[in-house]
Amino acid sequence: MKEHFSQANILDEMTEIVLRMEDVFEAEFGEFGLSLAEGQTLYGLVRTGAGSQKQLADRLRIEPPTFARLIRRLESRGLVWRFEADGDRRAKQLLLTAEGRDLVATIKRKTAGNLAKLVSGVIVSELETAQASSVALPRMSESCRATEAKKHCRAPTLLRGKTAGSSFIVRNPSPFRSIAMAKG
Template identity: 30%
Template sequence: MENLAYEIVETSRAIRRDFDKRAAALGVNRAQWRVLAKLRRQDGLRQIELADALDVEPITIGRMIDRLAEAGLVERRADATDRRAWRIFLTPEAAPVVAKLRRVADRMFADAFAGMDEGELDALRDLLARVRDNLDKRGEGAARRAS
């Protein structure tokens, strides 16, 4: 099992490194891409929701949003229901950047999974989802035992 866990971690690291190299040409790093991609799917998230969704600290997401706002890719808007909160939105200028990054990611994944047929990819997807589900269930059980 140790070797399998190592292979999963190293594969994840290789994917991240490869994406970083490809995205660097667009002037966006992986962390920024994650913010843009999340907002593409769920525009208008509160800053704290975005931090939770990306599993980063609120101070970290604040800095990332600052940089993206300086680049004109996102904007903060006051939350209508909570004066202390900000909602984050993609700007119109973000659309072409997000589209280019999506193409970069699509090419990277096509290269990464070259030579695998659809059945193999479905099986891999299912197995990885099962691993995540097992860990999520274990985490929920541990949280209940701790309380």
């Protein structure tokens, strides 16, 4: 019997995908001596270019003191360059070094094969359908960011709720962090 379509079912499936992707990334980053948070930081800098240390810490939901230590580790490995922002000595900007960019490119190449294994059991027409429907994902992400900006549903470390007869717990909802759900 075909499972009834609902937002909760979609969220369940997305959660499973995120958890498996997190496993892949954690293993890949570990092979290069990086923690998951360090890898996330490098990927974040690839996406944004030079950026504010505070803004990246907020985006990754890492507390500023913890993030400062993480950046010092990446800086000591020559992967990140930290410098003062123009006009404010307290504010720090971050930039990937050439070595950092090369490392991320290497990890992405290596990870691509493992991510492909995650979808190896899916037939081409299903992947095409998923790709065609993926236009909704950026809209969902933007909607969440807009809601967060209004501080109505700023995703805390732990969020509890109910949807369509299911209870759920979301921990650190980001692309590489755990999302745990339990039917209730």
